[in-house]
Amino acid sequence: MRLRPIVVLVAAAVCAGAVLAGCAAEPKAVPDACPQRWGGEGVGAWVPDAVDVDGADESLVPGSPVRALVCAYPGVNTDPGGERLGGSRTLTDQAAVMARDLAYLPVTTGKADGLCTLMGGPMTNYLVRFAYADGSALWVGSAEEVNSCVTTTNGTVRTRSYVGKALTTAYREGAWRMPRPDDPCRxxxxRRGRQDTMVPEGPQWVLxxxxxxxxxxxxxxxxxxAARDLAAALNDLDTEPSEHGCQEGGPEADHRAYRLVFGYAEGPPAGVHVRYGCTPGVDNGMLQAEVDDDVRRLMARMTP
Structure with missing residues (x-):
């Protein structure tokens, strides 16, 4: 009986010590189950909550998660929002690879703009809950739809790079595969970094x-x-945010156009369009600039 007050006092002392040590409340947990409804009003571009995971302000999926829960919300793109949960699948052995590929995508904290076609048709909104070994987690929201025109976000940063087909494969087959074109020219x-510079650093070759x-x-x-010389010349151009178009010259203009594909030791390529007969004539999808003499000189030795 005499031990009971001592136990209470010790417990109180431990609690007080925790407060004095500045122990904060447990961070808000990301639910470990799929929401029953899609809470956004559009196609992609929504997560239930933006969670403060280190690096989430620089990359869609930072670090190496150990599990990915894929939640699917099928619907139509002509009336998006509020779709019911259609099913889910958990990936474990491929979660880190999935995160790595998503982390390579270019992101912005601003609005992710782009040109879109307007075909109506089926679409599926997706939420992916990435869970880490330390118990933290974050959501990524995206979609597959007929126009391939989707914003993907973790609630803090967003991208217009399209991952809808890969998410559908992950959900239906339990396998993560980023599509690759048959022709490398396409x-x-x-590649992450093109939001800041025309060609991200470190190319190993250029097509x-x-x-x-x-x-x-x-x-x-x-x-x-040659790849790094051309990249340096392109990166010296005065850039501005891309408007995804250019002003064509007259019938006497030089209408030659090229697509430059810069390859890297790891991760996806980076592409730049060069159109001599357009103003502005250089565009990487996020930045645009005018063609200058240095770029023309280098291109003259490299074009097919």
């Missing part, structure tokens, strides 16, 4: 493809030295 331009509508355009590949 590689998707989804110069003519971009004039051919099914399989002529191309020439160049090694690391």
């Amino acid at each position: 590689a998707v331009n989804d 110069v493809c003519r971009d004039e509508g051919e099914k399989r355009p002529p191309r020439r590949e160049h090694g690391v030295a």
Whole structure:
């Protein structure tokens, strides 16, 4: 009986010590189950909550999560919002690879703009809950839809790089695969860093493809030295946010157009369009600039 007050006093002392040590309340947990309804009003671009995970302000999925819960909300893109949960699937062995691929995508804390076609059709909104070994987690919201025009977000940063088909494969088959084109000249331009500079640092090669509508355009590949010289010239241009278009010149203008695909030791390529007969003539999808003499001089030695 005499021990009971001592136990109470010790417990109180431990609690007081915790307060004095500045122990904060447990961080708000990300629910470990799929919401029963999609809470956004559109296609993609929604998560239940933006969670303060280190690096989430710089990358869609920072670090190496150990589990990914994929939640699917099927509907139609002509009347999006409020879709019911259609099913879910948990990925474990591929969660880190999935996160790595998403972390390579270019992100912004501002509005993610882009041009879209307006076809109506089926779509599926997706939430993915990435869980980490330390118990933390974050949501990523995206979608698959017929126009491939979707904003993907973790609630803090967002991207217009399209991952809808890969998410559908992950949900239906339990396998994560980012689509790759048959022709490298048509590689998707989804490398992080192009929001800040025309060509992200460290290219190992560059493929110069003519971009004039051919099914399989002529191309020439160049090694690391040529790739980095051309990247440096492009990165010296005065850039501004892309408006996803240019003003065509008259009938006497030089209408040659090229797509530059810069390859890297790891991760996706970076692409730049160069159109001599347009103003502005250089565009990487997020930045645009005018073509200058240095770029023209280097391109003259590299074009097919």
